[in-house]
Amino acid sequence: MVGRNRLQSDKDNLRQEIMDVARELFVAEGFRSVSMRKIADRIGYSATTIYLYFKDKNDILAQICRQTFERLTENINAIYNLSDNPLEKLRSGMREYVYFGLKNPSQYELVFIAPLPLEFEPDGINNGTAAFDTLRRVVGECAAAGLLKSADVELTSQTLWAGIHGVTALLIQHEGFPFVDREKLIGSVIETLIAGIRT
Amino acid sequence: MVGRNRLQSDKDNLRQEIMDVARELFVAEGFRSVSMRKIADRIGYSATTIYLYFKDKNDILAQICRQTFERLTENINAIYNLSDNPLEKLRSGMREYVYFGLKNPSQYELVFIAPLPLEFEPDGINNGTAAFDTLRRVVGECAAAGLLKSADVELTSQTLWAGIHGVTALLIQHEGFPFVDREKLIGSVIETLIAGIRT
DNA sequence: AGAAATAAATTAACAGTGTTATTTTATTTT
DNA sequence: AAAATAAAATAACACTGTTAATTTATTTCT
Known part of the structure; x- marks a missing residue:
């Protein structure tokens, strides 16, 4: 024993x-x-x-990603408890998402950018979508508060996800490109998206 | 002879x-x-x-991409000559960009999503940025016409690029995810971005 | 025309990969 | 101490991209 x-x-x-x-x-x-x-x-x-x-080499990375993305979900949930203003939650959550990706580029890459091994995607995507579920919840709060142009919460959530994923992926993968200041670009993407979905 | x-x-x-x-x-x-x-x-x-x-295996793909992305630039330039309204140009150009990516996922992936072989990136990125240059030009036209919130053309261009890259990359790489209707999502991203940058 | 030079293509080989089956070594149970 | 089980190592397989050496085909020159 x-x-x-x-x-x-x-x-x-x-x-x-x-x-x-x-x-x-x-x-x-x-x-x-x-x-x-x-x-x-x-x-x-x-x-x-x-x-x-x-099981194999992919499995090692899959388990690493699982651990990592548990932290992302925790972080985002924690942030969502800091404010009452749903739009402010959205803003901070999106920021956290992007910075998390930049801080863990290897894992972000595998889960969201290049999830090549197909059999493993279910796990990866489930991990990633836990964070997405939280995003959708807050978008729902914004919609309920009458702050959004569209009533389609799913569509709006996926639109936002596309935007923040885009800037994260570009900054991770194209280090050689002459991007404007990171902070500024991230801020611009987030503010543009929010301005675009508001009433 | x-x-x-x-x-x-x-x-x-x-x-x-x-x-x-x-x-x-x-x-x-x-x-x-x-x-x-x-x-x-x-x-x-x-x-x-x-x-x-x-030269090697990467070089084959590099040459394929070069050929492919020449077409993207041609297509976008052609579209830009169809309309006089700069915002309308922007809209159509962004649409063309996304649909081109979805029609050539393999090449889009290499040039914009996962440009792994570093030595080859210069070529790849140059190819891709020819299209980006055209985008910036039209954003400049929009700014000149006083249609934009920000006067920073570079920042606005990169913000738009992040958005359309995001939706393209997600749709290419995450076929398993329950996305809303493609057409609808693409439209939503583009309209959200445009609404977000307009005065 | 045939000989020499050049280009094109092939074969053999290397060092590396992920992975499986088999065998050895160590630990636990009887 | 013997038997059973678990842990680890060795050997091997079928593959990869790529280089060097060699053979085959084509062109050039006399």
Whole structure:
């Protein structure tokens, strides 16, 4: 019984260690150029041992993303409890979304930009859409308060999502492009969107 | 002399044939899962022959994208000559941009969504920004006509780009997500953006 | 025309990838 | 201490993009 628990905790430790090392490498060198053997070297095990803890390479990233996006949802929910003004909630929530993406580009990329492994998308998209669900809720509050031009909450929510995803994705992927000041661009996108949906 | 010309044209033919086959495969199976050997099989040559016509695998896609995005710029310029109303130009141009992306998802993905090979980005981004330059020009016209809230043409252009890129990228990459009607969503994004930048 | 030069294409090979099956080593249970 | 189980490692497979060396075809020159 005691042995069983210690074993379980050792397994969990190694599993988390793999995830930590993998995340670090993915962020530094990009998912594609990190090999199973490279991760294995870092943790001091053979490459095939990783397969005892994860289904495959995609699964490692999937689990990393799950952890990361739980934090995004928490952050956004926390922000939504700070204000009473629904439009203000919307503004702050969108800001948090964009900055979260810029702070976790590797994970944002996988979940929202380039979710290539199809079998894994369900998990990824579910993670991401938890944050989207919160956005929709607040859009609903704005609509209920009569602040919006359109009564179609779903349409408005997806419109906003497209906008903030767009600026996030561009800033992450096109570092070479001569963007205006980040802060300014993000602010402009958010204010333009809000101005566009208001009555 | 004659021989030289015939040879040149044969080279061009094979080069174009490689591009045609590659484009077809890339669109059908995705860039990553198409191997040089698979392309080679289809054209009836050995894999290494491709390297006589293209620097590497990325280069094939780069050339395909160049051809494709020349068309986007042409299309947008043509549209801009149809109307005199600058806001109307903007609307139609943005529509064309999004629909072009949806019609050429593979190329749009490489140039704007996931331009992974860094050395190749200069070409890709230059291609893409030719279209962006046209967008900026029309935003300038709108500003000159006193139709815009902000006098910062660059900022406004980038804001619009973020918006239309966002909806294009989402629709391309997240087929599984329950989006509202495409047409409706695209229209909503464009109208929201325009409403947001107008005086 | 044939010989020399050049271009085009192929074969062989390398170092790397993710992954599976098999075998060895370590730990736990009887 | 023996048997059973879990953990880890080794060997191997089928693939990848790409380079170097070699063969085949075409063009140029005498």
